[in-house]
Amino acid sequence: MYCRVFSAAIVGIEAEKVTVEADASAGMPVFEVVGHITSQVREAQARVRTALRSAGIVMPPLRITVNLSPGDIRKEGTRFDVPIAAAVLGAIGRIEAGRLSGVMVFGELHLDGTVGKVPGVLPGVLSARAMGMRACIVPAENLNEARIVRGITVIGIRELGDLLTFCENGYIPEFPDKGDEAAAPSPERDEPDFSDIRGQPVMKRCALIAAAGFHNLLITGPPGAGKSMAARRLPGILPALSDDECLEISKIYSIAGLLSGDEPLMRHRPFRAPHHSLTPAALCGGGKYPGPGEITLAHRGVLFLDELPEMKRNVLEMLRQPLEDHYIRISRLCGSCIFPASFLLVAAMNPCPCGYYPDRERCSCTDEEIRVYKSRISHAFMDRIDLQCAIRAVSFEELTGERRDEITSEEMRRRVECAAKIQMERFRGTGICFNSEISASDMERFCPLTPESGRMLRSAFDRMAMSARGCHNVLRVARTIADLDGSDMIREEHISEALCYRI
Amino acid sequence: MRYVRRGDPDFPERLTRYPAMPAGLYLIGRFPEPEERVAAIVGSRNCTPYGRSQARRFGFALAVRGVGIVSGMASGVDCAAQEGALEAGGRTYAVLGCGADICYPASSRRLYDRICSGSGGIISEYEPGAKPLAWHFPVRNRIISALADVVLVIEAREKSGSLITAGYALDQGKSVYALPGRSTDPMSRGCNALIADGAGIALDPEQVLMELGVEMRSADQGEDPDGWGIRPAGKAKDPENDPDPERAEIYRLLDPCGITAEEIAERSGIAPERVSSILIRMVLEGYAAEDGNGFFSKPV
Known part of the structure; x- marks a missing residue:
């Protein structure tokens, strides 16, 4: 007998439909799985056979052949255990095949018949809805995640028995659809606040501009000056995510297996702070079957690289292209995928190898040593950093003294939202959201200069030996500063402030 | 490059007055003329921006008045002073701790090339190709001080090669000037110690010029292309x-x-x-x- 069940494989950040076919016929009792599968999928036959027995189903002595099609997509992981089991149950006549038509199935099987969670359920359910499926069967642990998707029935199963119940009755009584509850907004996360940082007004100003225009930021300062603290607080002042953006990020995190079970929809911008020892593949994504890297996990959020000069040169240089294009194409042996990578880069470094320049009591680094240290970061990379600020160590008095009125994250986010609204109006219909994405050809249209500011930019261009890209970056930052100021034109003070953050 | 032996007419006469001078020197360019007034400007390699600008200022102001500047071409004070001299169109002499054919440090390449192309001389007691070994440098300082009529220390730590140069200068009976600094500044401690020991206080290039017996012309005050030396009075609002x-x-x-x-x-x-x-x-x-x-x- 023949039976067919639908499931999905992950390609890049999208789910592709996979048909799991099973056939049971007379012959030597063999269980065979074919269809361009990895060894994880091949091992499914052992799990499925044992799990079926644990669920009290006796396998008749038939030759069972399972095929996963289309044959040109590599099927990876344990997500196909449950669909294979379902197809086999259909093939041996244990369940009625028609019950599972228009249903997409995911899940890993344990030997005792219980169903374990798998990554990539969210994109799977999304593509099931797009294909017009009527329902999805997912592991109970993935149920909250699957319920993010509206307009399709999702059923959570804890064990193979639940699958049988569903096929007999059409529903599983223990898991009523909770409706809107799962999608209700989560309470405000307890984010760290900018008011925790004492002083450092210029750094906070740079953080504000970076958040308002999605500009990359480099903070230089001695150890313990608050560089990491500022970076950690940056996601909290970025404009709120739209529903589509939430879903997009959640999809990426679902594939990476990083979604939290209780609160699956990512309503907050991600913050990624990989250690400086990371490899090119960990940063940009990769693997034999390309998977997302840190830059994709930081999509629409903040990627924080501490100790920038300690990172390997080849790793840093890989960032150049995604910083410009906001996506990355990974081509590997088994395929080529595009991953989104529109992130805000915050980098931090010490001013010199020992970290204490210009305090000559503690620092005896020579100019040459400082030059060598800084030259670990290529000029081409630095050119892509829009904002730079040098900060100094906090004194004991400031640390313990009376707290001044520090600007709060809430106040900063309010100003960022205002600037974001102006940008949204300006870029309506152009497909971009932030000033940092203005293309060179649109520069004149979006960044009108007064005669004075034009003159200032010109003299700075000559005196500071700027590149064309550098000049455009100054204009983009100046545009954001003008937006924060509520000004249509970019005035002289906006240009000069932007210039100050470039040196 | 040529090798000039002691006894050759070109060999600087001023070196022969002191003991422990080399029997010959390798030279690119020329030695200071016997009647030329020469000042050594030395100081720390990792100087502060202030030290760098002062070195430039003194180098410029002295060279404008025809004083040759001798130093060690090291990064920091040495390099800044010699560049200041070249900017003023003056002559500068670099005494190296390696072969005269080697530009050390490499960051002084521009300076080295300009000196080679006729703005002074590159001088070394070491064979061509000799590596810049650490012990060469304090030793060559005796030649720097011997070539100079006055030694000016711009910025120096408490223990510094520049103080070795100042020590040689005193042994050779020359005046030593030091740029005063804040008492708490580690980069000025060497200079302040020299002043405490009786060195001249270099507040302005005029004092050094007076020591050298060179007159200060009032017209010189205005010649300052980059605003490094003395800012011309009334150029812009304060x-x-x-x-x-x-x-x-x-x-x-x-x-x-x-x-x-x-x-x-x-x-x-x-x-x-x-x-x-x-x-x-x-x-x-x-x-x-x-x-x-x-x-x-x-x-x-």
Whole structure:
């Protein structure tokens, strides 16, 4: 007998439909799985056979052949255990095949018949809805995640028995659809606040501009000056995510297996702070079957690289292209995928190898040593950093003294939202959201200069030996500063402030 | 490059007066003329921006008056002083701790090339191709001081090669001048110690010129293309008395050793966006300088 069940494989950040076919016929009792599968999928036959027995189903002595099609997509992981089991149950006549038509199935099987969670359920359910499926069967642990998707029935199963119940009755009584509850907004996360940082007004100003225009930021300062603290607080002042953006990020995190079970929809911008020892593949994504890297996990959020000069040169240089294009194409042996990578880069470094320049009591680094240290970061990379600020160590008095009125994250986010609204109006219909994405050809249209500011930019261009890209970056930052100021034109003070953050 | 033996007519006569001088020197370019007035300007390699600008200022002002500048071509003070001399169209002599055919440090390449192309001389007691070994440098300092009529120390730590040069100069009976610094500044401790021991206080190039018996012409005061040396009087309004109080305050806070925009904003209480905007304008107008690491100072 023949039976067919639908499931999905992950390609890049999208789910592709996979048909799991099973056939049971007379012959030597063999269980065979074919269809361009990895060894994880091949091992499914052992799990499925044992799990079926644990669920009290006796396998008749038939030759069972399972095929996963289309044959040109590599099927990876344990997500196909449950669909294979379902197809086999259909093939041996244990369940009625028609019950599972228009249903997409995911899940890993344990030997005792219980169903374990798998990554990539969210994109799977999304593509099931797009294909017009009527329902999805997912592991109970993935149920909250699957319920993010509206307009399709999702059923959570804890064990193979639940699958049988569903096929007999059409529903599983223990898991009523909770409706809107799962999608209700989560309470405000307890984010760290900018008011925790004492002083450092210029750094906070740079953080504000970076958040308002999605500009990359480099903070230089001695150890313990608050560089990491500022970076950690940056996601909290970025404009709120739209529903589509939430879903997009959640999809990426679902594939990476990083979604939290209780609160699956990512309503907050991600913050990624990989250690400086990371490899090119960990940063940009990769693997034999390309998977997302840190830059994709930081999509629409903040990627924080501490100790920038300690990172390997080849790793840093890989960032150049995604910083410009906001996506990355990974081509590997088994395929080529595009991953989104529109992130805000915050980098931090010490001013010199020992970290204490210009305090000559503690620092005896020579100019040459400082030059060598800084030259670990290529000029081409630095050119892509829009904002730079040098900060100094906090004194004991400031640390313990009376707290001044520090600007709060809430106040900063309010100003960022205002600037974001102006940008949204300006870029309506152009497909971009932030000033940092203005293309060179649109520069004149979006960044009108007064005669004075034009003159200032010109003299700075000559005196500071700027590149064309550098000049455009100054204009983009100046545009954001003008937006924060509520000004249509970019005035002289906006240009000069932007210039100050470039040196 | 040529090798000049002691006894050759070209061999600088001033070297023969002191003991422990080499039997011959390798030379690219020329030696100081016997009647030429020569000042050595030496100091720390990792000097402050203030030290660098002062070295340049003294090098420029002395060279304008025809004084040859001798130094060691090291990065920092040495290099700045010699570049200042070349900017003034003067002559400068570099005594190296390696073969005269080797440009060490490599960062002084421009200076080395300009000296080679006729603006002074590259001098070494070591064979061509000799490596810049650490012990060469304190030894070559005796030649620097012997070639000079006066030794000026710009910035030096408590233990510094520049103090070795000053020591040689005293042994050779020459005057030593030192640029005074703040008592707490580690880069000025060597200079302040020299002054405490009786060295001349180099407040202005005039004192050194007087020591050398060179007259100061009032016209020289104006010759300063980059605003490094003495700022020409009445060139522009004094930013310290600027009608804009924020601008005046920021200018006042500019530290000779460099200060970040962050610190200016904190100390003055001026909004960070104003500080950044005003600072960059002052840099473009030449009232402030930035050292490439985000530290601003007054160009002296």
